[in-house]
Amino acid sequence: MADEKYLLEMKNIVKTFPGVQALKGVELKVRPGEIHALMGENGAGKSTLMKCIAGIYRATEGEIVFDGKILGHYSTADALRMGISMIHQELSPVLHRPIMENIWLGREPTNALGLVNHRKMYEMSKAVLKEIELDEDPRTLMASLTVAKMQMIEIAKAISYNSKLIIMDEPTSALTDKEVKQLYSIMRKLKAQGKSIIYISHKLEEIFEITDRVTVYRDGCFIGVEETKDLKVDRLINMMVGRDVKELFPKVACPIGEVKLEVSGLSHARCFRDVSFTVRRGEILGIAGLVGAGRTEVVEAIFGMRRCVGGEIRVDGKKVAIRTPRDAIGMGMAWLTEDRRQSGIFPMLSVQINMAIATLPKFLNRLGLIKDSLMNGSCDEYVRKIRVKTPSLSQRVENLSGGNQQKVLVARWLMTGPEILFLDEPTRGIDVGTKAEIHRLITALAGEGKSIVMISSELPEVMGMSDRIMVMHQGKVTGILENSADLSQEELMAYATDTAGEYLKSRGKK
Amino acid sequence: MTKDSPTSIIKQAPMQIVKKYGIVIVLILMIVGLSIAEPAFLSSTNVFNVLTQSAIFGIMALGLTFVIISKGIDLSVGSVLAFSGVIAASLGQTMATTGKFFPHLAELPVIVPIMAALAVGAGCGAVSGFLVAKTRIPAFIATLGMMTVARGLALIYSGGKPVSTLIPSLTALGGKLFNVIPVPVIIYFVMIVISSVLLNKTRFGKNVYAIGANITAAEVSGVNVKKNLVLIYTYSGLLAGLAAIVFAGRVGSVHPGAASGYELTAIAATTIGGTSHSGGIGTIWGAFVGALVLSVMRNGLTLLGVDAYWQQVVEGLIIVMAVIIDMRKNAKRD
Incomplete structure (x- = not known):
């Protein structure tokens, strides 16, 4: 194993953003001709690492060896030339141009006069499409394709660059089962040709079906790499969620009152269906799930930013109609x-x-003009109360740190004197100190009898803060769990991946 | 840690001071330079002249400031001026006029043409605003449509002919108060104060900034985005209607082809004054300074005997330069 050949070797990669260390010295080794999965919770650092490989970010520290060469600073264009392609989660096709122009964008074949040689481009495109067994005319407009086909075109593009390494960031999130099968067959074909694929997905069953090895990251750290065939589901989940930091989020018990908000049978045409839950006064309801589970969409719908096809919302037992925020x-x-x-x-x-x-009407005088002293007084009060670090109230908010920007937003909402608070990823991308402050604040608000709905992709946060946890998977509620001491992250993750049945069976629970 | 403590201003490199107060410095340099080269420049008559010249497009620039802060644009104000102008003029002709627009209409009090112009202007603005708010088509397109339609309506209404011989109480609005202060300047200054209060002291003004800075965040925070968009364009149209009255008073007649291209001058004034087309940034004071820069430049170049064609070349360069300076000012200090 000592002199094993790798196509890609990344060692001690550190990536620092202002205020956040996204990668804390991680490694990744990809063999030629393998499908290598990257796993980890949201925010584990997978996407950042991939962007370092693809030349979008430059690693702050560390060494990248690709195809035997040590790479220095390089751009995405350099990466493509060296044979590294990335298929992003969010595709960005040029919709109103044909397939062939999308494939050869920026390197269109030209004739002697320097004009685009459409004939040649057409032939070359046909050859590439044939390779991935996609039966489409290269002159078809991108806009007329399904998302799955667009993804195939991206793969075709990667092949056209003769890439040795193709990175796929959650390629199946928009695909049907049949399309996923088709994708797998192309992936296997690429693998047989000796190409390597880095595969990012949250869907465990996909990992076990298609990948050869798995590397797991957590909180910007390298956790381990395993052969997929030697790996068990609960071992993988354990590697992903790992630590037990429930104590870091001290949830102070407070009296829970009557039902404040009641959502029943809420459904949206595309994003979620039949979502029902209640929140009581003084209660924190956590909503867990993976990216794309429909959690944010549910809140958007409740808040009047999305039209629902069914369901009702009750506040204090009375049915309400919410059309706008x-x-x-x-x-x-x-x-x-x-x-x-x-x-x-x-x-x-x-x-x-x-x-x-959000509270301007509170600061008007009798003439309907804003009374600055009143407004400043109120803002000052909240700056002190939640300790927003800003030189003055007139400072542009973009000059504050992420954590302080978040506090400004928290202040905006607290000033409205809310009874029900929806907090969507309230601590994403902010430093640890501010994070703890926000957690204390949330607990204090619950203590005042407010009802809180908190979406978080960080399991420790959800488990540390919530009274109850609603878990969603692909637009469905898979469970609403009491946050008792024997609830494990593994169990929660099983609900989030909709494998709770198997998990509970393996643990011998009910 | 404060960035703007008094000592730090002194320590700032000269270039940074230029960046910060760029356009005001440009204006002062222009005024100083011109008054040395041509002492007549600072005579009270000429100063009022400069202000009067900037009044019409300056008034429109005030409305455009609201529009541009909200990340929109209003191309229609020149045409709306013409349309509301011909209507106002037709209601404000003297009895003695031959070929009178409404031959049997008695001479009306001056308030009638004024209200008519304001109503037509505001109405046109409201339609643009409604289009922007409800159909979500780009403001550029909505107001380009309104620009063409309003010009057409002005031509249809007037039969393509100027409407002239206006009543003295209307032309007095283009004259001077106590034979000293030009009435257009008074109207202009009153509107500067009103617009400034509206933008800085009312809920509406704060919402304008919020919509321009981040329309999604504004909506989430409970701002009635649609209503405010309609109001923004209505205000712009209203000011175009007011500019029409000043125009009618000064010229003594309104041609349906009048004020063509004024929208671009007004947009230029707003832009020179530091209002950002990326939204969320801008002041009424800036629009005033911007309008002043343009009219000082035109006046000065004329006094210096510079060819009118060359004046346009200089004007174009100043607009571009002002925006370059302004973008540097707003660039984030890393």
């Missing part, structure tokens, strides 16, 4: 969104307006 806020709801930049902060505006935007 304004309606929801009017009913005492608050929603700390998942993506701070995309739907949270107003980057170039002041801390003050970022905090006060």
Whole structure:
């Protein structure tokens, strides 16, 4: 084993972002002609590592050896030329151009005059498509293809670059079973040709079906690498979730009151179906599940950002109709969104307006003009209360750290005096210290009798904070569990991957 | 740790001061330079002249400031000026006019044409706003449509001919108060104050910034995005209607082809004044300074005897330069 040949060797890779160390010295070794799975919870560092390989990020420290050569700093274009292709989770095809132009984008074959040689491009495309057994005319517009076919085109593109290593980041998340089978057959074919594939997926059954070896990461650390055939499901889950840090999130018991929010049979055309749950006063309901399980979508629907096809929502026992976020806020709801930049902060505006935007009517004088002293007073109060580190209220919020931006958003919602709080990944991407502060704050809010619904992809967080945990898998609720002492991360993960039946059987539970 | 403590301003390299106060410095340099080269530049008559010249597109620039902060654009204001202008003029003609637009209409009080212009302007703006808010088509397209439609309606309404011989109380709006202060300048300044209060002191103003900075976050935070978008374009149209009144007063007649291209001057003024087309950033003060830069430049180049064609070349360069300076100012300090 000592002189084993690897196509790709990554050693001691460290990647630091401002305030966060995403990779803490990890390794990855990929053999030629193998399908290698990367596993880990959300935030384990898989995607960051892949972006380092593909030349999107530059590793802060560490060594990358590919095909016998030590790589320095390189771009995505360099990576492609060397034979590294990445098929991203989110495809970005040029929709209104034909397949062939998508495949040869940026390196179109030209004739003597420097004009694009469409004839040649067509022939070359046909050859590549034949290789992946895709029966499509290269002149077909991308827009007319299904997502699965677009994915195939991406693979065709990778082949056209003559890639030795193809990275697939959750390629099956949008595919039907039949399409998945087709993908597998192409993957096996590529493998037979000696190409290596790095395969990222959250679906355990796929890992066991298609991959040769598995490398597991957790919290930016390398946990281990195993031959897939020697691996058992519960061993893999254990490697992924590992640690037992329940004590880090001290949930203070507080009296739980009557039912505040009741959601029953909520269904959406695409994202989720038949979701029912209740939240009581003083209760924290955690929602666990993997990316794409439909958790955020459920909250979006409750908050009036998504149309539902069925189901009803009751607040304090009364049925309510929520058509816009304004309606929801009017009913005492608050929603700390998942993506701070995309739907949270107003980057170039002041801390003050970022905090006060949802409560402006409270600061008007009799003429309907904003009374600055009133608004500043209220903002100041919250800056002190939850310790937002900002030089002044007039500071642009984009100049604050991620954790402080998050606190500004928390302040925005607390100022509305909410009764029901939806917290979607409330501590994602923020430093440990602030994280603990936010956890304390959430517990304190529950203590004040507020109802809290917390989505989190971090199992320790969900298990440390929640009274009960609702687990979702592909748009369905697979279980609502009491967060008792004997609930294990493994069990929760089994629900999240919809393998709870097998898991419980293997453990001899009911 | 504060970035703007007094000592740090002194320590800042000159280049950074230029970056920070860029356009005001440009304006001061222009004024100083011009008053040395041509002492007549600083005479009160010329100063009022400069302000009067900037009043019409300056008023439109105030409305555009709201629109551009919200990450939109309004290309229709020039045409809307013409459309509301011909309607106002037709209601404000003297009895003695031959070929009067409404031959049997008695001379109306001046408030009638004024209200008509404001109503037509606001109405056009509301339609643009409605299109932007409800159909989600780009503001560029919605207002390009309104620009063409309003111009067409102005031509249809007036039969393609200018509407002239306006009542004295209407032309007085283009004259001078106590023979000293031009009325357009008074109207302009009043609107600067009103717009500034609206943008900084009301819920509406804060919502305008929020919509421009992050429309999704605004909606999630309970801002009524659609209603505010309609209001933003309505205000822009309303100011175009007001500009039409000032135009009618100054010129004494309104041609259906009037104010063609004014929208671009107004957009330029707003942009020079630091309002960002990426949304969320901009001030009324900036629009005022921007409009002033343009009219000082035009006035100065004329005083210096620079060819009118060359003035356009210089104007274009100034717009681009102003935006380059501004983007540096807003670039994040890493």
